[in-house]
Amino acid sequence: MNKANRKSQLTSSLFVLPYLLLFTVFLLIPIIYGIWMSLHNWDLLSPVHEFVGLKNYLNIFDPASYLNNLFFTGLKNTLLFVVFSVPLLVVVGLGLALLINSLPARIRGLFRTVYFIPYSVSVSVVAIIWLWILDTNSGLINQYLQKFNLPVIAWLTDMPWAWISLVIATLWWTIGFNMIIFINALNDVSEELYEAGALDGASRWQRFRFITLPSIKPIMLFVLITSTIASFNIYGQPYLMTRGGPGDSTKVLLMNIVDEAFKQRQLGSAAAMSLLMALMMIIISVIQFRISNRKGVE
Amino acid sequence: MQNKAFKTTMVIVAIAVALVFLIPLFWMLATSFKNDFEAITAGIKWLPDTPTLENYLYSLGGTESDVPVLKWMSNSLLVGISGTLIVLVVDTLAAYGLARLDVPFKKTLISMFIGSLMIPWVITFLPLYMEFNKLGLLDTYAVLILPYSANAFGVFLLYQFFRGFPQSLEEAAYLDGANKWQVFTQIVLPSARPLIWTLAIFTFMSIYNDFLWPLVTTSSPEMRTITTGIAIMQQGSFVSSPGRLMALTSIATIPAVLLFIIGQRALIKGVTQSGIK
Amino acid sequence: MKKKKWLGIAMTAVLAIGSLAACSNDEKTTGSSSGKGDSSTITFWAPFSGPDGPRMKSIVEDYNKSQSEYKVDFQIVPQSDYYKTVDLSFSGQKNGPDVMIMHRDQLPTYVEKKLVKDVTETAEKAGVKEENYAETAWEGGQIDGKQYGIPLDIHPLVFYYNKDLFKQAGLDPEKPPTNREEFLDAAKKLTDSSKNQYGFVVPTLWPNQFIYPTVLFQNGGELLKDGKPNYNSPEGVEALTFLSDLVKKEKVSPANVQQDGEVTLFLQGKNAMHLNGPWMMEQWDKAKLNYGVAPVPQLGTKQQAVYANAHNFVIPASVKDEKKLDATTDFLKYVAENTMEWAKSGQAPASKAVYESAEFQKMKQQPQVAKQFEYAKFAPTVSNWGQISEPLWQEVNLALLGKKDPQKALDDATKKAEQLANK
Numbered sequence: 001m002n003k004a005n006r007k008s009q010l011t012s013s014l015f016v017l018p019y020l021l022l023f024t025v026f027l028l029i030p031i032i033y034g035i036w037m038s039l040h041n042w043d044l045l046s047p048v049h050e051f052v053g054l055k056n057y058l059n060i061f062d063p064a065s066y067l068n069n070l071f072f073t074g075l076k077n078t079l080l081f082v083v084f085s086v087p088l089l090v091v092v093g094l095g096l097a098l099l100i101n102s103l104p105a106r107i108r109g110l111f112r113t114v115y116f117i118p119y120s121v122s123v124s125v126v127a128i129i130w131l132w133i134l135d136t137n138s139g140l141i142n143q144y145l146q147k148f149n150l151p152v153i154a155w156l157t158d159m160p161w162a163w164i165s166l167v168i169a170t171l172w173w174t175i176g177f178n179m180i181i182f183i184n185a186l187n188d189v190s191e192e193l194y195e196a197g198a199l200d201g202a203s204r205w206q207r208f209r210f211i212t213l214p215s216i217k218p219i220m221l222f223v224l225i226t227s228t229i230a231s232f233n234i235y236g237q238p239y240l241m242t243r244g245g246p247g248d249s250t251k252v253l254l255m256n257i258v259d260e261a262f263k264q265r266q267l268g269s270a271a272a273m274s275l276l277m278a279l280m281m282i283i284i285s286v287i288q289f290r291i292s293n294r295k296g297v298e
Numbered sequence: 299m300q301n302k303a304f305k306t307t308m309v310i311v312a313i314a315v316a317l318v319f320l321i322p323l324f325w326m327l328a329t330s331f332k333n334d335f336e337a338i339t340a341g342i343k344w345l346p347d348t349p350t351l352e353n354y355l356y357s358l359g360g361t362e363s364d365v366p367v368l369k370w371m372s373n374s375l376l377v378g379i380s381g382t383l384i385v386l387v388v389d390t391l392a393a394y395g396l397a398r399l400d401v402p403f404k405k406t407l408i409s410m411f412i413g414s415l416m417i418p419w420v421i422t423f424l425p426l427y428m429e430f431n432k433l434g435l436l437d438t439y440a441v442l443i444l445p446y447s448a449n450a451f452g453v454f455l456l457y458q459f460f461r462g463f464p465q466s467l468e469e470a471a472y473l474d475g476a477n478k479w480q481v482f483t484q485i486v487l488p489s490a491r492p493l494i495w496t497l498a499i500f501t502f503m504s505i506y507n508d509f510l511w512p513l514v515t516t517s518s519p520e521m522r523t524i525t526t527g528i529a530i531m532q533q534g535s536f537v538s539s540p541g542r543l544m545a546l547t548s549i550a551t552i553p554a555v556l557l558f559i560i561g562q563r564a565l566i567k568g569v570t571q572s573g574i575k
Numbered sequence: 576m577k578k579k580k581w582l583g584i585a586m587t588a589v590l591a592i593g594s595l596a597a598c599s600n601d602e603k604t605t606g607s608s609s610g611k612g613d614s615s616t617i618t619f620w621a622p623f624s625g626p627d628g629p630r631m632k633s634i635v636e637d638y639n640k641s642q643s644e645y646k647v648d649f650q651i652v653p654q655s656d657y658y659k660t661v662d663l664s665f666s667g668q669k670n671g672p673d674v675m676i677m678h679r680d681q682l683p684t685y686v687e688k689k690l691v692k693d694v695t696e697t698a699e700k701a702g703v704k705e706e707n708y709a710e711t712a713w714e715g716g717q718i719d720g721k722q723y724g725i726p727l728d729i730h731p732l733v734f735y736y737n738k739d740l741f742k743q744a745g746l747d748p749e750k751p752p753t754n755r756e757e758f759l760d761a762a763k764k765l766t767d768s769s770k771n772q773y774g775f776v777v778p779t780l781w782p783n784q785f786i787y788p789t790v791l792f793q794n795g796g797e798l799l800k801d802g803k804p805n806y807n808s809p810e811g812v813e814a815l816t817f818l819s820d821l822v823k824k825e826k827v828s829p830a831n832v833q834q835d836g837e838v839t840l841f842l843q844g845k846n847a848m849h850l851n852g853p854w855m856m857e858q859w860d861k862a863k864l865n866y867g868v869a870p871v872p873q874l875g876t877k878q879q880a881v882y883a884n885a886h887n888f889v890i891p892a893s894v895k896d897e898k899k900l901d902a903t904t905d906f907l908k909y910v911a912e913n914t915m916e917w918a919k920s921g922q923a924p925a926s927k928a929v930y931e932s933a934e935f936q937k938m939k940q941q942p943q944v945a946k947q948f949e950y951a952k953f954a955p956t957v958s959n960w961g962q963i964s965e966p967l968w969q970e971v972n973l974a975l976l977g978k979k980d981p982q983k984a985l986d987d988a989t990k991k992a993e994q995l996a997n998k
Contacts, residue, residue, distance in 0.1 A: 012401045114320060120557070133325060138843065
């Protein structure tokens with residue numbers, strides 16, 4: 001009995017083993033290795049990496065060190081992007097979903113597909129298309145502004161336009177995904193609730209406010225958290241569209257980490273910056289989760 | 299009455315929004331058929347005066363060895379497909395094992411995998427890079443494929459599905475003398491087919507469209523994926539050559555959009571099932 | 576040590592699984608480390624991913640045909656990835672080259688880390704002599720009096736202008752400006768903001784890495800003083816004020832120019848004068864622009880000078896195989912005598928045999944480039960110049976966008992650079 005049991009456990013383990021192996025090699029070990037790296041003065045060109053303890057972290061918090069500026073300016077820019085993009089990603093996503101659902105059933109599928117198409121292209125394509133639309137001198141939008149004798153806008157070199165451009169490109173690219181999630185959520189709201197609402201003479205807005213919104217709250221939380229994480233990881237859009245400019249005003253944290261690692265060749269401090277960034281992301285997700293849950297209780 | 303007016307307004311709004319989504323793509327296609335002179339000359343031209351295929355021929359012809367577009371496309375497809383296959387195989391196995399079989403330390407493993415979903419990808423970015431560097435595997439297909447396999451999303455998705463799968467079917471098969479492997483391949487897997495498709499499309503899209511990882515881990519032109527190849531061209535020899543650049547992006551975009559329209563149904567279904575609720 | 580081994584085992588196991596999918600390509604990836612065991616074949620790396628790539632390729636092919644003893648395997652690594660790839664090869668993880676191209680501004684970093692060889696002996700053997708090269712170029716290969724690089728070319732900033740626009744504005748298209756007064760005068764005449772046409776569109780990002788130091792050097796300034804960042808010197812502030820006034824006061828440039836905006840405008844015929852590197856030539860030719868090329872006018876107040884970078888051949892310190900070194904020597908000797916092909920991409924080779932030849936002097940752009948050799952200046956000889964200069968370009972960007980006063984911008988750049996240097 002015992003022997004058979006052990007044999008069964010062994011064969012069962014074989015199911016999990018391949019994934020466990022990949023998980024270990026490409027996730028667990030890198031996490032530990034990353035912590036290890038962050039404790040060293042890890043210059044790519046030096047054969048010896050000297051152990052420095054927490055010095056890389058202390059440098060990040062030391063105003064006299066260039067790392068301090070690199071980390072916190074980058075973090076500030078990333079957070080600005082999160083603050084500008086996330087509310088729009090959630091609200092516009094929901095708005096489009098409501099729009100689709102208010103259309104005659106026949107044409108819903110068509111519009112849903114159209115709004116979702118940009119999601120299938122890659123970030124470099126997004127950047128190139130929008131660069132050519134927003135180009136200061138020969139871009140589509142500025143050409144129209146000129147035609148109507150309006151002042152041209154320096155979409156990529158002036159503030160706050162650079163942020164606006166990045167947010168527009170990001171919305172165009174990814175909003176379809178959030179929309180799909182919201183459409184599904186809306187379709188799951190029970191018809192009976194709406195019927196009851198209609199009987200009570202609730203207006204369209206009241207039905208939305210008191211029936212739809214509370215029902216899709218968990219989904220909103222999901223969209224909020226995933227959008228926040230995605231916006232935190234922003235890299236391709238500023239890297240390709242503004243190159244971090246004007247000055248370093250759109251140089252986001254991930255760009256600084258990549259520069260520190262591959263231009264400065266300082267992998268130790270870059271690893272420390274990545275760890276702090278990850279920590280920040282975890283904390284923010286947890287806070288968002290907590291706040292929304294507390295509201296759910298009331 | 300009021301309802302009808304509302305519906306009409308909504309259709310008009312929907313068409314306006316659709317234009318916002320489509321115009322950039324249209325502009326890309328239109329520019330790709332303009333010669334460089336026409337593309338750069340000021341003035342709004344929705345359609346090229348003298349449409350030309352020269353940009354496409356240049357990109358596809360590969361007379362100059364610096365734009366191996368077809369190689370990049372095939373790299374992206376190869377990396378996307380093999381990465382997806384690995385994920386599908388290991389994730390279904392693991393999810394089923396954890397959901398139904400007597401795997402030792404099951405609880406620990408499950409919480410470890412699910413917990414890992416919380417961990418931002420940036421944590422493993424540099425150490426993974428150094429790991430592959432140590433093994434001399436940078437700039438190979440391995441570095442472009444393997445790291446995606448550690449993501450626990452698929453395991454989590456399938457685990458939830460397998461837990462809800464009616465046990466009676468499996469038990470009947472065991473009574474007929476089937477072993478675990480047979481039960482898995484002949485009964486459980488077929489039932490999970492729609493979900494597996496969903497996972498496949500998600501995984502493929504995220505590998506195919508990934509940017510930073512292939513950007514830093516590849517260096518030779520023939521190892522580039524289409525996403526990174528285009529970016530390099532944009533910053534390099536195609537600067538101020540919008541026609542060629544747009545031809546390149548069109549070539550990269552058309553298959554992705556087609557694939558996407560075909561797979562859309564599965565993707566949308568998957569969002570519903572993916573435990574998002 | 577133990578950890579590494581264990582990691583290796585685990586990875587191998589995983590790769591065995593991974594190779595199910597990737598096996599068809601294994602051959603190709605291992606194949607790229609060719610010529611490893613055979614010491615008569617040398618690997619040569621260069622960042623020539625632009626139009627200059629085919630030129631160098633044909634030089635290498637001609638060399639391989641010219642003799643049968645050695646073979647050069649030429650590999651192009653794209654510019655954007657070049658030093659990252661070089662770093663990895665130097666850190667011992669990847670098969671490195673036996674000879675490679677290195678830019679002058681990168682050389683000090685690698686010399687300090689002792690990663691490149693002193694080539695005095697190699698040069699002697701090859702019969703490559705100082706007097707065969709432009710003096711500036713030869714000295715560019717030296718650090719602290721030791722020769723580490725053998726020059727291929729010098730690429731200084733050059734001055735391009737649109738001849739059609741010059742004619743329209745009543746200027747002589749064969750007489751480009753040579754100093755600040757002439758330049759400003761021409762710029763004003765060439766500007767017609769009603770037509771969106773500008774005399775000199777001021778770039779705000781690249782290639783300011785060339786333009787700003789040029790004006791600064793012409794003012795008699797230095798980027799570093801005693802090895803310390805000296806960006807906010809009076810000469811530096813004057814240079815930046817001059818450039819930003821072109822936008823603000825003289826209005827010969829639109830404001831807020833985006834990356835490559837000035838190139839687009841030059842191609843559109845809306846930017847009359849343009850400063851860029853000699854590598855742009857092929858793009859102007861392709862666009863069938865009626866352009867002229869000349870040495871950079873003296874925009875500064877003191878002296879004629881121009882910022883330049885250079886391509887040098889260097890040998891990694893790890894190359895010990897005598898036969899390979901001989902092969903490299905032989906190859907470099909050949910290159911020194913046969914770089915006319917290189918000139919065709921618009922560059923000016925540093926070898927006198929080439930740039931003093933009649934054939935070279937007949938070319939349109941290249942002699943104008945070579946004219947600037949004698950007063951060309953390189954980036955300061957300091958390790959990690961790329962990093963120390965990064966804050967400077969960011970602040971120059973802000974000043975040229977009108978977001979910061981030049982003095983304040985350069986003060987900030989100096990402060991940031993000091994922090995970087997003290998890490």
